[in-house]
Amino acid sequence: MDQPGELIGIDVGGTGLKVGRFNYAGELLAELNQPTPTPASPQSVCESLIKIVERIDPENKASAVGVGIPGPIDRSGRIARLCINLPGWENVPLADWLEQKLQRPVVLGNDGNCAVYGEHWKGAGEGLQDLVLLTLGTGVGGGVIIAGKLFLGCNGAAVEPGLIGIDPYGPACNSGNNGSLESFCSISALTTSAGCSPLELSQRAAAGDQVALAAWRSYGLLLGCGVSSLIYCFTPQRFLLGGGISAAFPYFAPALRAEVEKRVLAPSRQGLEIMAAALGNGAGRLGAARLALEQLGGSLQG
Template identity: 50%
Template sequence: MTEVIGVDLGGTAIKLGRFTQDGKCLQSLSVPTPQPAYPDATIDTMVYAIEKLAPGMVDISAIGVGTPGPADAVGRVAKIAINLEGWIDIPVATLIQSRTGIPTIVGNDGNCAGLGENWLGAGRYYRNSVLLTLGTGVGGAVFINGALFTGHAGSAGELGLITFEPQGHPCKSGNNGSLEQFLSGQAIRRMTGKEPKELGIMAAAGDRDALEFWNNYGRNLGIGLTSIIYMLTPEVAIIGGGISASARYFLPAAKQEIDRRVMAVSRPGFQLIEAELGNQAGIAGAAKLAWEMLARQAAKSTNY
């Protein structure tokens, strides 16, 4: 049986899964990301984990890798990963392919999460959608008429890097006050001194300060989504990533803000919903990236 491997590179963990063409995850694995996550050590760890997941690469036809930042248009190079050390123009696909002997493709991790949700999760019912991943950073994915939109150079869809407050906290992207500086796990720690999970537990216990924090967080999310909705008029915005575990405490405020700020004509039937795949979204999407690469290769060989 032919399978592919999806790899999701995160700031704290590298997650992997073996997937069939119909989306079944046969086996998964997670290993710690090296700290600091310099490219050489991280590639070594990814290759080690891939070989552990699929000894001898038996039945593996392709590998897809999601990295936290834009990739080039052909899926060979991780152009930058602003929250990892030293990640500028790293030929991830070539490095992994040369070590494993398996065709490899690389993509943005937000796009991969979107592909996963669009394939197997909350996005499968919609043709025009956006996804925001709220985690260490804030990633995004845009789907137009059922297709992932990455722009002419492969780097479109960085929704977390849009300007939210022009004079706000500096972002590693070079921007100031990006949406990521208000919604990411790093931003939450900077603003509150607490972990997002801790604030979720406090809110569940009825802590008024935590509930007020999440309400304000939701308002900021809604304001950020306002610009995105006006630009793209999606049917749905899907909210994923680790911070979405507390979505019940902030999505109502976000929806209220959107309803107040976006004209009804720009949001007919608009929905704001939680992602369905949780931590599996990234590896599922990376696997989908691999399957799409194989399909393109097959079509090209048929045309010849």
């Protein structure tokens, strides 16, 4: 993997497609962003990905493509098994479709797993052995690094931290769960409870608006409830918050940390750091490129 070469990493989101071209050292060479097509059917997303790859890599220099998808992927990294916030996505052989058109290896990964992989490679989790990342955006996702390796579970579907329940009588979630962390802490959930977008709520908080500051405290309390459960499960060295809402981390962090301290026994949080992720919305595409580099390593060197 020390030879020169390029990779493409793609982060497929509910509202946007974020694409980067990287060298094998993880350095960004070019980037493109565009809205996710509406409706975001498997076919329309596939067509958009083919076009955007052709735009960012017109000379076909990239050896492989990694794609982060908002849902569980089969363990081979070939099939998008389900995307609860995208219509019509069930057992979609997206890697096969893309390979036929792009004529290079393609591997899929869960978008949260890609994000934690990116942070672990070049971000706020670099050098750590045990790391948890929660992404706060259109949905709530995330990923886990255990003993320096990405945790996928027995069938590749781990982890979906946004789908854990924090209130059995809470609002319905697209997953079929009730009162999931996502149903309380996603962008749409926060917008509904606060009456404005997270960006406006941050702007009002920055100006000292007490109602806005109280809304962020409530958000931190709810988030802290879910984060506490995840800390008990994984006892990481560091817990990162990423995604679009993480830009407001200073406003909800005090309530989040207080809730964790109240709920989690000292041995389970000993040495724990809770902080904002470092790579912003670039973590997913970087992690997708890393996934391609590692899982398709034999093909890249062959």
